[in-house]
Amino acid sequence: MAQLILFAADIVAVSLLVFGLYFPRHRRRDLVVAYLGVNVGVLAVASALSVSTVGAGLGLGMALFGVLSIIRLRSTELDQHEVAYYFSALALGLLGALDTQPLWRNAVLMALILIVIYAGDHPRLFRGYRNQIVVLDSAFTDQIALVAHLEQLLGGRVHSTTVQRVDLVEDTTVVSVRYLPGVHGATASAPAQLAGHR
Known part of the structure; x- marks a missing residue:
């Protein structure tokens, strides 16, 4: 029973x-x-x-x-x-x-x-945060420039990036980025944020 x-x-x-x-x-x-x-x-x-x-x-x-x-x-x-x-x-x-x-x-x-x-898994928990794979039409080897470009492109504050591929021949960068849209990050403070970037 x-x-x-x-x-x-x-x-x-x-x-x-x-x-x-x-x-x-x-x-x-x-x-x-x-x-x-x-x-x-x-x-x-x-x-x-x-x-x-x-x-x-x-x-x-x-x-x-x-x-x-x-x-x-x-x-x-x-x-x-x-x-x-x-x-x-x-x-x-x-x-x-x-x-x-x-x-x-x-x-x-x-x-x-x-x-x-x-x-x-509630939709309201951290609902503003995004995780996206971005293909850029430029080869970025400088992390600060990459973060600044992503923040301008996505219109938000980048919290972490993981570069998956940099192609210097085709001039492209594939990067996984976690960001909060609508919150513009200060590019000047990018070096302080890089501790969380790989």
Whole structure:
């Protein structure tokens, strides 16, 4: 009976995760089935292993290996928040399969996962900050000049840059930049900001 309650709690929790949090915020339909499949698959495997002679540690290791393989070998790129949803779906499945006492502990941990994802992925949290790959039609080898040019181009304060490629022949620069739009950074203070730049 306790196991069925945990199964039901897992189904409710993963439904809230996928249909209440992820899809309304990100609208990526292909990952809905991925999160549901990971959750139910881990729930089924962990539940079967919990009553077999095979150790639960082996089952957990296999589940983690499988999810990491899916994330690592995907042809399309995953954002970090989507990886967080993957691990949340996996964790909910494991909690739903572990028949621990007292029973409410697993339910509280499931709720904690949902609360953390709700808060951490909330659209209002750091909503002004942007992360963008920018291709510039000039080759920048000077960090201060690069930051000044990006701040003028993007119309905001640059917080960090990661130069991915400088092509002196084609005269281009590819840079990953994190910035706050609408807040104009003082170019004169750029040297002080460079401690956070790579």
